[in-house]
Every structure is written in C-alpha cells, then in structure tokens.
Amino acid sequence: MKKLLDWFKGLSKLGKAGVIIGIIILGMIGAAASTPEENNNTPKEETVAEQTAEKPTEKPEVKEETKPLTEEGKIKKLVSNQFDEKTNTDKESIIKIDIIEQIDGGWGVFVEFNANDNLTENLWKIGMEKQMAEVYKALYTGDMDIRTASAAAYFLLVDKYGNEKDDMVYKTILDKEEADKVNWDADDSMLKIEILPSVWTVSYKHPAVPE
Secondary structure, three states: OHHHHHHHHOOOHHHHHHHHHHHHHHHHHHHHHHHHHHHHHHHHHHHHHHHHOOOOOOOOOOOOOOOOOOHHHHHHHHHHOOOOOEOOOOOEOEEEEEEEEOOOOOEEEEEEEEOOOOOOHHHHHHHHHHHHHHHHHHHHOOOOOEEEEEEEEEEEEEOOOOOEEEEEEEEEEEEHHHHOOOOOOOOHHHHHHHHHHHHOEEEEEOOOOOO
C-alpha cells in the first residue's frame, strides 16, 4: 500500500487527475453493470410473491339435487302443462290450482283460469269448453288417483253501469265415476267438443255464455 501511495505522489498533477478520473469511470461502469441485475431481480421477487400469495379457494361445483315432485306437485304440473302462460288478452292463464286430499282417498283438483277472448260468443264458449276438456283429459289419463275435478273459467265482464270486473262465467265438474266411462282414446276433437261436454256437470253458467 505504501509503494502505491509513493507511486501516486510521484505522479504529475496531470497524471494524478488521470488516475482519479479513471477510478471514477471504473466506479460508474461497475454501478451501471450492477443496476440491470438488481432491476431484473426485483420483478422476479414480486412475481414469486404474487405466485405464493393466497388465492381464493375455488369451491368445486356442486349440482343441486332435484327433489322428486310430490304427488300434489305432479298433479299441478300436469294441469299447468295444459295452458299457455298468457291468454290472448295478455292475462295470466292460470288463476289458481287447488289440490285437496279426499276423505276416502285420492285427490280433488279445482282449477280456475282466465278464458281467451274470441270473435263470437259461440266460439268463446267452445274455447272455454276445449280448455276444460284438456284439463280433464290430462287428469284422468295421467295415472293419478283423481276422485273429482272442476274447471272454472273467468272473463272480463261489463255491467249495465259500465263497470268492468273479472268474474267467473263458466264452471263444470267431472267426477271419477263419469270419467271412468269415457273413451279417452276417441277422436280428440270429438272428445273435447261433443263427448266431455255431454258428461260433465255444469255447476255455473253466466247469462253472457250462450246455451
């Protein structure tokens, strides 16, 4: 080290300046060479940190078990399938479906629905009867223990004072005793227009409904 200092002291001012400048340049080169390595290490460390960070646990997809329909549920679905969702007057087709267990076993099914409008009163009546017939056919051919069933049609009526109200206009009943006598394999049109209307019981008919 002493020899190095003696050598440095022996240099001229210009030589000493050159040595100092050289040392500074070497220091800058060394710093520049170390900077990229440090910069390169930084993102790697961050990436590792990100990879090791806790991620939300992905729960395995569990399929919901479809509960089997009860007998009441099956009957309700059977009836619902006979209706469009809306009438041609944009009302909900089904008003309600009541399913009641009978004292001597089996089920009583009581359906209320909104009737479609039609061009004439006769076609309007036929439309309601066809809808009722579809309900009865579904119930009594659907392998269910149906003891009695009724179908009631509702429609918008206007009284003499000009007041509008949805009201029952037509209701029929078909019991198992009569239903068991029906040939359900008969022509569908004949079944709905002729056979069933002749065997069910009309329990209510509004004066607006033609004979």
